[in-house]
Amino acid sequence: MTFSICVRDPYETDDGSEETRFGVAVTTRLAAVGTLCPFANEHGAVATQSLVNVELGERGVEYLADGLAVDDALQSLLNADEGAPNRQLHGVDDEGTFAFSGGDCKEWYGHIERENFTVAGNLLTGESVVEATADAYEASDADLPLAERLVDALAAGHAEGGDKREELEVQSAALIVTTTEDREMEPYYNDLRVDASKTPVEDLRETYELADESYQAAVEKYEESYEEDDIDAGEE
Incomplete structure:
Protein backbone atom coordinates (compact mmCIF):
# COMPACT_ATOMS: atom_id res chain seq x y z
CA MET A 1 0.00 0.00 0.00
CA THR A 2 2.66 2.47 -1.08
CA PHE A 3 3.57 5.27 1.33
CA SER A 4 1.94 7.31 4.07
CA ILE A 5 2.73 9.88 6.75
CA CYS A 6 1.25 10.32 10.25
CA VAL A 7 1.89 13.56 12.13
CA ARG A 8 1.34 15.32 15.44
CA ASP A 9 1.22 19.12 15.14
CA PRO A 10 1.07 21.08 18.42
CA TYR A 11 -0.11 24.68 18.06
CA GLU A 12 -1.44 27.64 20.01
CA THR A 13 -4.81 29.21 19.24
CA ASP A 14 -5.43 32.95 19.03
CA ASP A 15 -6.72 32.91 22.61
CA GLY A 16 -3.57 31.18 23.90
CA SER A 17 -4.96 27.64 24.24
CA GLU A 18 -2.48 24.80 23.62
CA GLU A 19 -3.97 22.36 21.10
CA THR A 20 -2.82 19.55 18.82
CA ARG A 21 -3.64 18.58 15.26
CA PHE A 22 -3.23 15.00 14.07
CA GLY A 23 -2.93 14.16 10.39
CA VAL A 24 -2.45 11.18 8.11
CA ALA A 25 -2.02 11.10 4.32
CA VAL A 26 -1.44 8.25 1.89
CA THR A 27 -1.17 7.45 -1.81
CA THR A 28 -0.99 4.14 -3.69
CA ARG A 29 -1.29 2.54 -7.12
CA LEU A 30 -4.70 1.06 -6.35
CA ALA A 31 -8.15 2.62 -6.07
CA ALA A 32 -9.84 3.90 -2.90
CA VAL A 33 -6.93 3.83 -0.47
CA GLY A 34 -8.85 6.25 1.74
CA THR A 35 -11.24 3.44 2.70
CA LEU A 36 -8.42 1.19 3.93
CA CYS A 37 -5.36 2.95 5.25
CA PRO A 38 -5.77 6.32 7.07
CA PHE A 39 -7.38 6.66 10.48
CA ALA A 40 -7.42 9.61 12.88
CA ASN A 41 -9.31 11.13 15.77
CA GLU A 42 -8.59 13.82 18.35
CA HIS A 43 -6.21 11.43 20.13
CA GLY A 44 -3.89 10.46 17.28
CA ALA A 45 -3.38 9.20 13.74
CA VAL A 46 -2.68 5.69 12.43
CA ALA A 47 -1.90 4.18 9.01
CA THR A 48 -2.18 0.48 8.18
CA GLN A 49 -0.73 -0.78 4.89
CA SER A 50 1.23 -3.43 2.94
CA LEU A 51 -1.09 -6.48 3.21
CA VAL A 52 -3.76 -4.32 4.80
CA ASN A 53 -5.62 -5.27 7.96
CA VAL A 54 -8.18 -2.48 8.33
CA GLU A 55 -8.93 -3.57 11.89
CA LEU A 56 -5.46 -2.46 12.95
CA GLY A 57 -6.33 1.11 12.01
CA GLU A 58 -9.87 1.07 13.32
CA ARG A 59 -8.96 -0.46 16.67
CA GLY A 60 -5.72 1.51 16.84
CA VAL A 61 -7.45 4.88 17.05
CA GLU A 62 -10.08 3.39 19.37
CA TYR A 63 -7.30 2.31 21.74
CA LEU A 64 -5.82 5.81 21.61
CA ALA A 65 -9.22 7.24 22.54
CA ASP A 66 -9.29 4.82 25.49
CA GLY A 67 -6.03 6.33 26.75
CA LEU A 68 -3.44 3.79 25.61
CA ALA A 69 -0.09 5.12 24.42
CA VAL A 70 0.43 4.69 20.68
CA ASP A 71 3.30 2.21 21.04
CA ASP A 72 1.35 0.05 23.50
CA ALA A 73 -1.83 0.25 21.43
CA LEU A 74 -0.33 -0.67 18.08
CA GLN A 75 2.13 -3.25 19.39
CA SER A 76 -0.66 -5.04 21.22
CA LEU A 77 -2.65 -5.24 17.98
CA LEU A 78 0.35 -6.63 16.10
CA ASN A 79 0.98 -9.17 18.84
CA ALA A 80 -2.51 -10.57 18.24
CA ASP A 81 -2.23 -10.50 14.43
CA GLU A 82 -1.00 -13.72 12.80
CA GLY A 83 -0.31 -11.76 9.62
CA ALA A 84 1.97 -9.24 11.32
CA PRO A 85 5.04 -10.12 9.17
CA ASN A 86 3.09 -8.85 6.14
CA ARG A 87 1.96 -5.59 7.75
CA GLN A 88 3.15 -2.04 8.02
CA LEU A 89 1.62 -0.09 10.87
CA HIS A 90 2.60 3.33 12.15
CA GLY A 91 1.16 6.30 13.97
CA VAL A 92 1.37 9.10 16.52
CA ASP A 93 -0.46 10.22 19.63
CA ASP A 94 -0.09 13.32 21.80
CA GLU A 95 3.27 12.19 23.19
CA GLY A 96 4.86 9.43 21.12
CA THR A 97 5.37 7.70 17.80
CA PHE A 98 5.35 4.08 16.62
CA THR A 125 11.29 2.64 -6.03
CA GLY A 126 13.66 3.05 -3.07
CA GLU A 127 14.36 4.41 0.39
CA SER A 128 14.61 7.93 -1.01
CA VAL A 129 10.80 8.03 -1.33
CA VAL A 130 10.17 7.93 2.42
CA GLU A 131 13.17 10.19 3.04
CA ALA A 132 11.85 12.81 0.60
CA THR A 133 8.40 12.62 2.17
CA ALA A 134 9.84 13.07 5.66
CA ASP A 135 12.20 15.88 4.65
CA ALA A 136 9.45 17.79 2.84
CA TYR A 137 7.16 17.64 5.85
CA GLU A 138 9.93 18.56 8.27
CA ALA A 139 10.83 21.61 6.15
CA SER A 140 7.23 22.73 5.59
CA ASP A 141 5.86 26.05 6.85
CA ALA A 142 4.09 25.45 10.17
CA ASP A 143 1.82 28.44 9.46
CA LEU A 144 0.20 26.64 6.52
CA PRO A 145 -2.83 24.38 7.05
CA LEU A 146 -1.70 20.88 7.98
CA ALA A 147 -3.69 19.39 5.10
CA GLU A 148 -1.66 21.44 2.63
CA ARG A 149 1.61 20.37 4.24
CA LEU A 150 0.57 16.72 4.00
CA VAL A 151 -0.18 17.05 0.29
CA ASP A 152 3.24 18.64 -0.20
CA ALA A 153 4.89 15.74 1.63
CA LEU A 154 3.12 13.18 -0.57
CA ALA A 155 4.11 15.15 -3.66
CA ALA A 156 7.77 15.04 -2.65
CA GLY A 157 7.68 11.26 -2.23
CA HIS A 158 5.80 10.84 -5.49
CA ALA A 159 8.35 12.99 -7.33
CA GLU A 160 11.12 10.80 -5.94
CA GLY A 161 9.61 7.74 -7.60
CA GLY A 162 6.80 6.64 -5.30
CA ASP A 163 5.17 3.27 -5.91
CA LYS A 164 7.23 1.23 -8.37
CA ARG A 165 4.27 -0.63 -9.96
CA GLU A 166 4.07 1.52 -13.09
CA GLU A 167 1.85 -1.03 -14.82
CA LEU A 168 -0.95 -0.07 -12.37
CA GLU A 169 -2.19 3.22 -13.78
CA VAL A 170 -5.28 3.72 -11.60
CA GLN A 171 -4.19 5.26 -8.31
CA SER A 172 -5.64 7.02 -5.26
CA ALA A 173 -4.75 9.35 -2.40
CA ALA A 174 -6.36 10.55 0.82
CA LEU A 175 -5.80 12.71 3.88
CA ILE A 176 -7.44 13.22 7.27
CA VAL A 177 -6.71 16.00 9.77
CA THR A 178 -8.26 16.18 13.24
CA THR A 179 -7.73 18.49 16.21
CA THR A 180 -8.22 18.70 19.94
CA GLU A 181 -9.65 22.20 19.45
CA ASP A 182 -13.41 22.69 19.72
CA ARG A 183 -14.38 24.70 16.63
CA GLU A 184 -17.71 25.96 15.33
CA MET A 185 -16.80 25.13 11.72
CA GLU A 186 -14.44 22.32 10.69
CA PRO A 187 -12.50 23.16 7.50
CA TYR A 188 -13.82 21.17 4.56
CA TYR A 189 -10.27 20.36 3.43
CA ASN A 190 -9.48 18.22 6.48
CA ASP A 191 -11.00 14.98 5.17
CA LEU A 192 -10.34 14.42 1.46
CA ARG A 193 -10.13 11.48 -0.92
CA VAL A 194 -9.26 10.92 -4.55
CA ASP A 195 -10.51 7.38 -5.08
CA ALA A 196 -9.53 6.65 -8.70
CA SER A 197 -7.18 8.73 -10.82
CA LYS A 198 -4.03 8.49 -12.91
CA THR A 199 -2.70 11.62 -11.17
CA PRO A 200 -3.77 11.18 -7.53
CA VAL A 201 -1.44 13.60 -5.77
CA GLU A 202 -2.09 16.39 -8.27
CA ASP A 203 -5.83 15.73 -7.97
CA LEU A 204 -5.63 15.69 -4.17
CA ARG A 205 -3.96 19.10 -4.28
CA GLU A 206 -6.66 20.46 -6.59
CA THR A 207 -9.35 18.97 -4.35
CA TYR A 208 -7.70 20.61 -1.33
CA GLU A 209 -7.59 23.99 -3.07
CA LEU A 210 -11.25 23.79 -4.09
CA ALA A 211 -12.27 22.63 -0.61
CA ASP A 212 -10.36 25.56 0.89
CA GLU A 213 -12.14 27.94 -1.49
CA SER A 214 -15.47 26.41 -0.50
CA TYR A 215 -14.66 26.69 3.20
CA GLN A 216 -13.68 30.35 2.94
CA ALA A 217 -16.93 31.11 1.08
CA ALA A 218 -18.96 29.24 3.70
CA VAL A 219 -17.24 31.09 6.55
CA GLU A 220 -18.08 34.39 4.92
CA LYS A 221 -21.73 33.43 4.46
CA TYR A 222 -22.50 31.29 7.52
CA GLU A 223 -19.99 31.97 10.31
CA GLU A 224 -22.34 34.24 12.28
CA SER A 225 -25.14 31.69 11.94
CA TYR A 226 -22.88 28.90 13.22
CA GLU A 227 -21.89 31.01 16.21
CA GLU A 228 -25.57 31.57 16.98
CA ASP A 229 -26.36 27.90 16.26
CA ASP A 230 -28.94 29.03 13.70
CA ILE A 231 -27.82 27.91 10.24
CA ASP A 232 -31.21 28.89 8.74
CA ALA A 233 -30.41 32.53 9.44
CA GLY A 234 -27.61 32.32 6.91
CA GLU A 235 -30.14 31.70 4.16
CA GLU A 236 -31.96 34.99 4.72
Missing part, protein backbone atom coordinates in the same frame (compact mmCIF):
# COMPACT_ATOMS: atom_id res chain seq x y z
CA ALA A 99 6.39 2.45 13.34
CA PHE A 100 6.54 -1.21 12.31
CA SER A 101 7.43 -2.90 9.02
CA GLY A 102 7.08 -6.69 8.94
CA GLY A 103 9.86 -8.73 7.43
CA ASP A 104 7.60 -10.17 4.71
CA CYS A 105 6.63 -6.79 3.23
CA LYS A 106 7.54 -6.27 -0.44
CA GLU A 107 10.71 -4.41 -1.41
CA TRP A 108 11.51 -1.66 -1.15
CA TYR A 109 9.92 -1.23 2.22
CA GLY A 110 10.78 0.60 5.41
CA HIS A 111 9.86 3.44 7.73
CA ILE A 112 11.15 6.58 9.42
CA GLU A 113 10.39 7.92 12.90
CA ARG A 114 11.18 11.54 13.65
CA GLU A 115 9.98 13.99 16.28
CA ASN A 116 6.23 14.42 15.83
CA PHE A 117 5.79 12.22 12.74
CA THR A 118 6.31 8.85 11.05
CA VAL A 119 6.56 7.81 7.40
CA ALA A 120 6.30 4.27 6.01
CA GLY A 121 6.18 2.70 2.57
CA ASN A 122 6.42 -0.53 0.63
CA LEU A 123 6.68 -1.53 -3.03
CA LEU A 124 8.59 1.70 -3.55
Whole structure:
Protein backbone atom coordinates (compact mmCIF):
# COMPACT_ATOMS: atom_id res chain seq x y z
CA MET A 1 0.00 0.00 0.00
CA THR A 2 2.66 2.47 -1.08
CA PHE A 3 3.57 5.27 1.33
CA SER A 4 1.94 7.31 4.07
CA ILE A 5 2.73 9.88 6.75
CA CYS A 6 1.25 10.32 10.25
CA VAL A 7 1.89 13.56 12.13
CA ARG A 8 1.34 15.32 15.44
CA ASP A 9 1.22 19.12 15.14
CA PRO A 10 1.07 21.08 18.42
CA TYR A 11 -0.11 24.68 18.06
CA GLU A 12 -1.44 27.64 20.01
CA THR A 13 -4.81 29.21 19.24
CA ASP A 14 -5.43 32.95 19.03
CA ASP A 15 -6.72 32.91 22.61
CA GLY A 16 -3.57 31.18 23.90
CA SER A 17 -4.96 27.64 24.24
CA GLU A 18 -2.48 24.80 23.62
CA GLU A 19 -3.97 22.36 21.10
CA THR A 20 -2.82 19.55 18.82
CA ARG A 21 -3.64 18.58 15.26
CA PHE A 22 -3.23 15.00 14.07
CA GLY A 23 -2.93 14.16 10.39
CA VAL A 24 -2.45 11.18 8.11
CA ALA A 25 -2.02 11.10 4.32
CA VAL A 26 -1.44 8.25 1.89
CA THR A 27 -1.17 7.45 -1.81
CA THR A 28 -0.99 4.14 -3.69
CA ARG A 29 -1.29 2.54 -7.12
CA LEU A 30 -4.70 1.06 -6.35
CA ALA A 31 -8.15 2.62 -6.07
CA ALA A 32 -9.84 3.90 -2.90
CA VAL A 33 -6.93 3.83 -0.47
CA GLY A 34 -8.85 6.25 1.74
CA THR A 35 -11.24 3.44 2.70
CA LEU A 36 -8.42 1.19 3.93
CA CYS A 37 -5.36 2.95 5.25
CA PRO A 38 -5.77 6.32 7.07
CA PHE A 39 -7.38 6.66 10.48
CA ALA A 40 -7.42 9.61 12.88
CA ASN A 41 -9.31 11.13 15.77
CA GLU A 42 -8.59 13.82 18.35
CA HIS A 43 -6.21 11.43 20.13
CA GLY A 44 -3.89 10.46 17.28
CA ALA A 45 -3.38 9.20 13.74
CA VAL A 46 -2.68 5.69 12.43
CA ALA A 47 -1.90 4.18 9.01
CA THR A 48 -2.18 0.48 8.18
CA GLN A 49 -0.73 -0.78 4.89
CA SER A 50 1.23 -3.43 2.94
CA LEU A 51 -1.09 -6.48 3.21
CA VAL A 52 -3.76 -4.32 4.80
CA ASN A 53 -5.62 -5.27 7.96
CA VAL A 54 -8.18 -2.48 8.33
CA GLU A 55 -8.93 -3.57 11.89
CA LEU A 56 -5.46 -2.46 12.95
CA GLY A 57 -6.33 1.11 12.01
CA GLU A 58 -9.87 1.07 13.32
CA ARG A 59 -8.96 -0.46 16.67
CA GLY A 60 -5.72 1.51 16.84
CA VAL A 61 -7.45 4.88 17.05
CA GLU A 62 -10.08 3.39 19.37
CA TYR A 63 -7.30 2.31 21.74
CA LEU A 64 -5.82 5.81 21.61
CA ALA A 65 -9.22 7.24 22.54
CA ASP A 66 -9.29 4.82 25.49
CA GLY A 67 -6.03 6.33 26.75
CA LEU A 68 -3.44 3.79 25.61
CA ALA A 69 -0.09 5.12 24.42
CA VAL A 70 0.43 4.69 20.68
CA ASP A 71 3.30 2.21 21.04
CA ASP A 72 1.35 0.05 23.50
CA ALA A 73 -1.83 0.25 21.43
CA LEU A 74 -0.33 -0.67 18.08
CA GLN A 75 2.13 -3.25 19.39
CA SER A 76 -0.66 -5.04 21.22
CA LEU A 77 -2.65 -5.24 17.98
CA LEU A 78 0.35 -6.63 16.10
CA ASN A 79 0.98 -9.17 18.84
CA ALA A 80 -2.51 -10.57 18.24
CA ASP A 81 -2.23 -10.50 14.43
CA GLU A 82 -1.00 -13.72 12.80
CA GLY A 83 -0.31 -11.76 9.62
CA ALA A 84 1.97 -9.24 11.32
CA PRO A 85 5.04 -10.12 9.17
CA ASN A 86 3.09 -8.85 6.14
CA ARG A 87 1.96 -5.59 7.75
CA GLN A 88 3.15 -2.04 8.02
CA LEU A 89 1.62 -0.09 10.87
CA HIS A 90 2.60 3.33 12.15
CA GLY A 91 1.16 6.30 13.97
CA VAL A 92 1.37 9.10 16.52
CA ASP A 93 -0.46 10.22 19.63
CA ASP A 94 -0.09 13.32 21.80
CA GLU A 95 3.27 12.19 23.19
CA GLY A 96 4.86 9.43 21.12
CA THR A 97 5.37 7.70 17.80
CA PHE A 98 5.35 4.08 16.62
CA ALA A 99 6.39 2.45 13.34
CA PHE A 100 6.54 -1.21 12.31
CA SER A 101 7.43 -2.90 9.02
CA GLY A 102 7.08 -6.69 8.94
CA GLY A 103 9.86 -8.73 7.43
CA ASP A 104 7.60 -10.17 4.71
CA CYS A 105 6.63 -6.79 3.23
CA LYS A 106 7.54 -6.27 -0.44
CA GLU A 107 10.71 -4.41 -1.41
CA TRP A 108 11.51 -1.66 -1.15
CA TYR A 109 9.92 -1.23 2.22
CA GLY A 110 10.78 0.60 5.41
CA HIS A 111 9.86 3.44 7.73
CA ILE A 112 11.15 6.58 9.42
CA GLU A 113 10.39 7.92 12.90
CA ARG A 114 11.18 11.54 13.65
CA GLU A 115 9.98 13.99 16.28
CA ASN A 116 6.23 14.42 15.83
CA PHE A 117 5.79 12.22 12.74
CA THR A 118 6.31 8.85 11.05
CA VAL A 119 6.56 7.81 7.40
CA ALA A 120 6.30 4.27 6.01
CA GLY A 121 6.18 2.70 2.57
CA ASN A 122 6.42 -0.53 0.63
CA LEU A 123 6.68 -1.53 -3.03
CA LEU A 124 8.59 1.70 -3.55
CA THR A 125 11.29 2.64 -6.03
CA GLY A 126 13.66 3.05 -3.07
CA GLU A 127 14.36 4.41 0.39
CA SER A 128 14.61 7.93 -1.01
CA VAL A 129 10.80 8.03 -1.33
CA VAL A 130 10.17 7.93 2.42
CA GLU A 131 13.17 10.19 3.04
CA ALA A 132 11.85 12.81 0.60
CA THR A 133 8.40 12.62 2.17
CA ALA A 134 9.84 13.07 5.66
CA ASP A 135 12.20 15.88 4.65
CA ALA A 136 9.45 17.79 2.84
CA TYR A 137 7.16 17.64 5.85
CA GLU A 138 9.93 18.56 8.27
CA ALA A 139 10.83 21.61 6.15
CA SER A 140 7.23 22.73 5.59
CA ASP A 141 5.86 26.05 6.85
CA ALA A 142 4.09 25.45 10.17
CA ASP A 143 1.82 28.44 9.46
CA LEU A 144 0.20 26.64 6.52
CA PRO A 145 -2.83 24.38 7.05
CA LEU A 146 -1.70 20.88 7.98
CA ALA A 147 -3.69 19.39 5.10
CA GLU A 148 -1.66 21.44 2.63
CA ARG A 149 1.61 20.37 4.24
CA LEU A 150 0.57 16.72 4.00
CA VAL A 151 -0.18 17.05 0.29
CA ASP A 152 3.24 18.64 -0.20
CA ALA A 153 4.89 15.74 1.63
CA LEU A 154 3.12 13.18 -0.57
CA ALA A 155 4.11 15.15 -3.66
CA ALA A 156 7.77 15.04 -2.65
CA GLY A 157 7.68 11.26 -2.23
CA HIS A 158 5.80 10.84 -5.49
CA ALA A 159 8.35 12.99 -7.33
CA GLU A 160 11.12 10.80 -5.94
CA GLY A 161 9.61 7.74 -7.60
CA GLY A 162 6.80 6.64 -5.30
CA ASP A 163 5.17 3.27 -5.91
CA LYS A 164 7.23 1.23 -8.37
CA ARG A 165 4.27 -0.63 -9.96
CA GLU A 166 4.07 1.52 -13.09
CA GLU A 167 1.85 -1.03 -14.82
CA LEU A 168 -0.95 -0.07 -12.37
CA GLU A 169 -2.19 3.22 -13.78
CA VAL A 170 -5.28 3.72 -11.60
CA GLN A 171 -4.19 5.26 -8.31
CA SER A 172 -5.64 7.02 -5.26
CA ALA A 173 -4.75 9.35 -2.40
CA ALA A 174 -6.36 10.55 0.82
CA LEU A 175 -5.80 12.71 3.88
CA ILE A 176 -7.44 13.22 7.27
CA VAL A 177 -6.71 16.00 9.77
CA THR A 178 -8.26 16.18 13.24
CA THR A 179 -7.73 18.49 16.21
CA THR A 180 -8.22 18.70 19.94
CA GLU A 181 -9.65 22.20 19.45
CA ASP A 182 -13.41 22.69 19.72
CA ARG A 183 -14.38 24.70 16.63
CA GLU A 184 -17.71 25.96 15.33
CA MET A 185 -16.80 25.13 11.72
CA GLU A 186 -14.44 22.32 10.69
CA PRO A 187 -12.50 23.16 7.50
CA TYR A 188 -13.82 21.17 4.56
CA TYR A 189 -10.27 20.36 3.43
CA ASN A 190 -9.48 18.22 6.48
CA ASP A 191 -11.00 14.98 5.17
CA LEU A 192 -10.34 14.42 1.46
CA ARG A 193 -10.13 11.48 -0.92
CA VAL A 194 -9.26 10.92 -4.55
CA ASP A 195 -10.51 7.38 -5.08
CA ALA A 196 -9.53 6.65 -8.70
CA SER A 197 -7.18 8.73 -10.82
CA LYS A 198 -4.03 8.49 -12.91
CA THR A 199 -2.70 11.62 -11.17
CA PRO A 200 -3.77 11.18 -7.53
CA VAL A 201 -1.44 13.60 -5.77
CA GLU A 202 -2.09 16.39 -8.27
CA ASP A 203 -5.83 15.73 -7.97
CA LEU A 204 -5.63 15.69 -4.17
CA ARG A 205 -3.96 19.10 -4.28
CA GLU A 206 -6.66 20.46 -6.59
CA THR A 207 -9.35 18.97 -4.35
CA TYR A 208 -7.70 20.61 -1.33
CA GLU A 209 -7.59 23.99 -3.07
CA LEU A 210 -11.25 23.79 -4.09
CA ALA A 211 -12.27 22.63 -0.61
CA ASP A 212 -10.36 25.56 0.89
CA GLU A 213 -12.14 27.94 -1.49
CA SER A 214 -15.47 26.41 -0.50
CA TYR A 215 -14.66 26.69 3.20
CA GLN A 216 -13.68 30.35 2.94
CA ALA A 217 -16.93 31.11 1.08
CA ALA A 218 -18.96 29.24 3.70
CA VAL A 219 -17.24 31.09 6.55
CA GLU A 220 -18.08 34.39 4.92
CA LYS A 221 -21.73 33.43 4.46
CA TYR A 222 -22.50 31.29 7.52
CA GLU A 223 -19.99 31.97 10.31
CA GLU A 224 -22.34 34.24 12.28
CA SER A 225 -25.14 31.69 11.94
CA TYR A 226 -22.88 28.90 13.22
CA GLU A 227 -21.89 31.01 16.21
CA GLU A 228 -25.57 31.57 16.98
CA ASP A 229 -26.36 27.90 16.26
CA ASP A 230 -28.94 29.03 13.70
CA ILE A 231 -27.82 27.91 10.24
CA ASP A 232 -31.21 28.89 8.74
CA ALA A 233 -30.41 32.53 9.44
CA GLY A 234 -27.61 32.32 6.91
CA GLU A 235 -30.14 31.70 4.16
CA GLU A 236 -31.96 34.99 4.72
